Amino acid sequence: MSYATIMVHVGIDDGCDARIRVASGLGERFHATLIGIAAWGPRPPFAAEGMVVDFGPSESETAAMQAELGRLGARFRATLGATNRPVEWRAALDFPVEVVARAARAADLVVVGAGPQPDDSFRALDPGSVVLRAGRPVLTVPAGVDALVPSRVMIAWKDTREARRALADALPFLHEADRVIAVEVCPDGGEDAAQENLDDLARHLARHRIALAAGITMHADGAAGDALIRVAGEERIDLVVAGGYGHSRLGEWIFGGATRDLLARAPVCCLLSH
Incomplete structure (x- = not known):
C-alpha cells in the first residue's frame, strides 16, 4: 500500500x-x-x-x-x-x-x-x-513546517472506528518510520483495557511488518489533546496519527476535544481520518 x-x-x-x-x-x-x-x-x-x-x-x-x-x-x-x-x-x-x-x-x-x-x-x-x-x-x-520525514510516528489510539480507519490509512507512513509508538489516554480504572488494546495493536502491526516500539497508557490531568501534544514533544514525534471525531449540529461541525486540540495546536503534522 x-x-x-x-x-x-x-x-x-x-x-x-x-x-x-x-x-x-x-x-x-x-x-x-x-x-x-x-x-x-x-x-x-x-x-x-x-x-x-x-x-x-x-x-x-x-x-x-x-x-x-x-x-x-x-x-x-x-x-x-x-x-x-x-x-x-x-x-x-x-x-x-x-x-x-x-x-x-x-x-x-x-x-x-x-x-x-x-x-x-x-x-x-x-x-x-x-x-x-x-x-x-x-x-x-501547521505553519512553520516545510518538510515531513516520518521517522518517529505516534499513534493516538482510541478503540473506535475512526482510530482504526486512521491506522489503516497511515500504513505507508508507518512502513517508512524508524520508531512507532502508540498512546492511549484512559480513565482511572481503564488501564487494563487500554493495555489490552495496545497489545492487540502491536500484534496487528507486527503482521504488517511494523514494530511497535512502545505502547503507553496514561491518564490526562487535563484535556486528552494536551496530553497527546505533550508526549509528541517529549518523544520528538514527526507525525501524529489519530481518528478525527466530530458531527454536524445545525450546519456547524462540532469536534471532540482531542481532535479540536490537534487541529488547532499540534506543532507537528497530523494524519486524521474520519
Whole structure:
C-alpha cells in the first residue's frame, strides 16, 4: 500500500508555500502524482424584504476571481520547481471545503493547513470540515513546517472506528518510520483495557511488518489533546496519527476535544481520518 496521488490545498494562508513543499517531498518519497487545488466561493444569496436575492458575481468579478486562481496555480508550480513527477492543477469558483471534499475522490491523501486560518469564508479552508467530509486521510500541516520525514510516528489510539480507519490509512507512513509508538489516554480504572488494546495493536502491526516500539497508557490531568501534544514533544514525534471525531449540529461541525486540540495546536503534522 502507498499513496499514488497526493492532493494539496493552495490557499491564501501564510503556510501555503511550506505546505506545498511538504506535499512535494511526500510525492518524491511515495512516487506519487501531485494535485494542487484552489477555490474561491461566490457571494451567497441573501434575503431582503422577504425575497431571496442572488446577484452572483459580475463578469468583471468572475474574471478577477479566475485570474487570482490562475496566480495561485502559477505559485503552486513555481514552489514545486522542476519535477519529473506528474503534476495537475485544479481550480473552481466554489467554496473551498466543497471543492476539496469533492475532489478528494481523486486522491489517496489530502494535505491541508492546520492552526488558525484566515477569516475569509470565501477563500479559506476549514481543515476540520475537510477531515469529516473528504472520506480520505487528511494530513494537517501547521505553519512553520516545510518538510515531513516520518521517522518517529505516534499513534493516538482510541478503540473506535475512526482510530482504526486512521491506522489503516497511515500504513505507508508507518512502513517508512524508524520508531512507532502508540498512546492511549484512559480513565482511572481503564488501564487494563487500554493495555489490552495496545497489545492487540502491536500484534496487528507486527503482521504488517511494523514494530511497535512502545505502547503507553496514561491518564490526562487535563484535556486528552494536551496530553497527546505533550508526549509528541517529549518523544520528538514527526507525525501524529489519530481518528478525527466530530458531527454536524445545525450546519456547524462540532469536534471532540482531542481532535479540536490537534487541529488547532499540534506543532507537528497530523494524519486524521474520519
